[in-house]
Amino acid sequence: MMRLLLWGLVIWLAMKYLLPALGRLGASASATPPPPPPAADPGAQETVRCAHCGLFVPKTEALSGGGAFFCSDSHRRAGPR
Numbered sequence: 001m002m003r004l005l006l007w008g009l010v011i012w013l014a015m016k017y018l019l020p021a022l023g024r025l026g027a028s029a030s031a032t033p034p035p036p037p038p039a040a041d042p043g044a045q046e047t048v049r050c051a052h053c054g055l056f057v058p059k060t061e062a063l064s065g066g067g068a069f070f071c072s073d074s075h076r077r078a079g080p081r
C-alpha cells in the first residue's frame, strides 16, 4: 500500500513539474516570431536573395547572373532553384 502511495506521489510530481516545462518548450518554440529579414533593418545595407539557396547577401557582395543574384560563384554556376 505504501509503495502505491509512493508511486502516486512520483507520478504527481512528474505531472506537476515536467508537463509545464514541456508546455513552455512547445510554446516558446511556436511563439517565437521569425527573425526579420536583414533588408528590413533600418540603416542596413541593401541585401539581395540568392536565387539558389535563398540566403540574403549584401548587394555589394552578391554575384549577378541571368537576371538573378547569387551568394557565391558555385551557386551562380548551379543556377536558380
Ligand SMILES: [Zn+2]
Residues within 6 Å of the ligand: 050, 051, 052, 053, 054, 055, 070, 071, 072, 075
Ligand atoms: Zn546561395
